[in-house]
Amino acid sequence: MNVCEYKPGLEGIPAARSRISYVDGQQGLLEYRGIRIEELAAQSSFLETAYLLIWGQLPSKAELENFETEVRYHRRIKYRIRDMMKCFPESGHPMDALQASAAALGLFYSRRALDNPEYIREAVVRILAKIPTMVAAFQLMRQGNDPVQPRDDLDYSSNFLYMLTEREPDPFAAQVFDVCLTLHAEHTMNASTFSAMVTASTLTDPYAVMASAVGTLAGPLHGGANEEVIGMLDEIGSVDNVRPFVEDAIANKRKIMGFGHRVYKVKDPRATILQELAEQLFQKNGSDHYYSIAVELEKVVEEKLGYKGIYANVDFYSGLVYRYLGIPTDLFTPIFAIARVAGWLAHWKEQLTVNRIFRPTQEYVGEHGHSYVPIEKR
Ligand SMILES: CC(C)(COP(=O)(O)OP(=O)(O)OC[C@H]1O[C@@H](n2cnc3c(N)ncnc32)[C@H](O)[C@@H]1OP(=O)(O)O)[C@@H](O)C(=O)NCCC(=O)NCCS
Incomplete structure (x- = not known):
C-alpha cells in the first residue's frame, strides 16, 4: 500500500505500534495484553484489568491490593470541582459535564512531570478514582440533590452504583456491572483512543488527554x-x-x-x-x-x-x-468513558515511551493566486 495515499478517516492506516490489545474480527477474538477477554471477564476485575492494560502485566496480590487501596482513597473530589459542577445546567448532557470536569482536574493536579513514574502513577490513580465520582455527582446534582460521598467499604463498581442510586447495590448486579466495565476497557485504535494519543503526543497533562478523549467518545458515531x-x-x-x-x-x-x-x-x-x-x-x-x-x-x-x-x-x-440497573439512558456513554479511561491511560503511557508529536500532512485541494478584495468591492 502507498502510505502517502489519502484515506478518509485514516482507514486502514496504522497510527501506532501497540502492545495493549488485539482484535481479530474474523475469529471473534479480543485480547488485552495477550489474555483473552473471556478469561478476564470470568476471573479478573475491572481494576485488575486496568492495571494489566496500563502496566502491561497482571499485578501480584500485594500490588493489586495497594492499587485498589490507592484508588479507593482518591475517590473524593475537591469541593471546588463539585461547586463548579453545581453551576452546570441540569439539561446539559452528562458527557459534556464529564469532559469539563475531567479537564478541571488539571487545574488542581497538573505538574506535567511526565518523566517521573510517581507522577504517572498518581495521575492514573486519580483519574480512575475520580471519573466515576464526577459522573455520579452530576447525576445527583442535576436532580437537585447533593452528591453523596464515596464509601471506602465498597469496591469500585459497588461504590459507583451506590453513589448513583444512594442505595446499597445488589452484589450480583455490581459484579455484572464490573464485567461491563472490563469489556469496555479497551478496544485497540479507535477515534477516542487516537484522540487521546494525539493530545498525549504534545506532552500536555493527562487530564487534558482524558478530556479530549471524552469529547471524542461523546459523538453519536462512537459512544452513543x-x-x-x-x-x-x-x-x-x-x-x-x-x-x-x-x-x-x-x-x-x-x-x-x-x-x-x-x-x-x-x-x-x-x-x-x-x-x-x-x-x-x-x-x-x-x-x-x-x-x-x-x-x-x-x-x-x-x-x-x-x-x-x-x-x-x-x-x-x-x-x-x-x-x-436503573441507570438513565444518557449515562450509558459516560459509563463507557469510566471503563475506557483504562485503555486511554494505557495508550497515554505507551505514547510517552515512544513519543513523536502527531503531525500528519494534507492534500491541498484549494485554489492559489487570489488577490485580497477590499470589503466595499465584494
Ligand atoms: C457498526 C456499523 C457502523 C458497522 O458498519 P460497517 O462495517 O461499515 O458495515 P456496513 O455499514 O458497510 O454494512 C454492511 C452491510 O450490512 C448491513 N448492516 C450492517 N449493520 C447493520 C445493522 N445494524 N442493521 C441492518 N443492517 C446492517 C448494511 O446495510 C450493509 O448491507 P448491504 O451490503 O446490503 O448494503 C454498523 O453495523 C452499524 O451502524 N450498526 C448499528 C449501530 C451500532 O450498533 N453501533 C455500535 C457498534 S459497536
Whole structure:
C-alpha cells in the first residue's frame, strides 16, 4: 500500500505500534495484553484489568491490593470541582459535564512531570478514582440533590452504583456491572483512543488527554449506540412487533441498533459474555419486558442478517443491563468513558515511551493566486 495515499478517516492506516490489545474480527477474538477477554471477564476485575492494560502485566496480590487501596482513597473530589459542577445546567448532557470536569482536574493536579513514574502513577490513580465520582455527582446534582460521598467499604463498581442510586447495590448486579466495565476497557485504535494519543503526543497533562478523549467518545458515531438500543426497543414495543420491525428495517435499509460491527464479522465476543450475564441477572431478579423483546430481536436479526456477518454487538446487551440497573439512558456513554479511561491511560503511557508529536500532512485541494478584495468591492 502507498502510505502517502489519502484515506478518509485514516482507514486502514496504522497510527501506532501497540502492545495493549488485539482484535481479530474474523475469529471473534479480543485480547488485552495477550489474555483473552473471556478469561478476564470470568476471573479478573475491572481494576485488575486496568492495571494489566496500563502496566502491561497482571499485578501480584500485594500490588493489586495497594492499587485498589490507592484508588479507593482518591475517590473524593475537591469541593471546588463539585461547586463548579453545581453551576452546570441540569439539561446539559452528562458527557459534556464529564469532559469539563475531567479537564478541571488539571487545574488542581497538573505538574506535567511526565518523566517521573510517581507522577504517572498518581495521575492514573486519580483519574480512575475520580471519573466515576464526577459522573455520579452530576447525576445527583442535576436532580437537585447533593452528591453523596464515596464509601471506602465498597469496591469500585459497588461504590459507583451506590453513589448513583444512594442505595446499597445488589452484589450480583455490581459484579455484572464490573464485567461491563472490563469489556469496555479497551478496544485497540479507535477515534477516542487516537484522540487521546494525539493530545498525549504534545506532552500536555493527562487530564487534558482524558478530556479530549471524552469529547471524542461523546459523538453519536462512537459512544452513543447503546443509548439508541433502548430507543429502538421502545419503538418496537412488543415481542409480536419484532419480526415486522426487522423486515421493515431491512426493506428500508435502516440500521438495527446494537447489531453489526466494523471489525467483527462473527458475533462480538463481548456480546456473548454480556448476554450470558444479562440472562443470569434477569433470571435471578425477574425478567423484564425489554429483555423478551431483545431475545426475539436477536433471533430474528440472526435469521435475516447472519449471512452478512451481522450479529449482536457489545452495545446491544450493555444497554439492556444498564437500563435494568436503573441507570438513565444518557449515562450509558459516560459509563463507557469510566471503563475506557483504562485503555486511554494505557495508550497515554505507551505514547510517552515512544513519543513523536502527531503531525500528519494534507492534500491541498484549494485554489492559489487570489488577490485580497477590499470589503466595499465584494
Ligand atoms: C457498526 C456499523 C457502523 C458497522 O458498519 P460497517 O462495517 O461499515 O458495515 P456496513 O455499514 O458497510 O454494512 C454492511 C452491510 O450490512 C448491513 N448492516 C450492517 N449493520 C447493520 C445493522 N445494524 N442493521 C441492518 N443492517 C446492517 C448494511 O446495510 C450493509 O448491507 P448491504 O451490503 O446490503 O448494503 C454498523 O453495523 C452499524 O451502524 N450498526 C448499528 C449501530 C451500532 O450498533 N453501533 C455500535 C457498534 S459497536
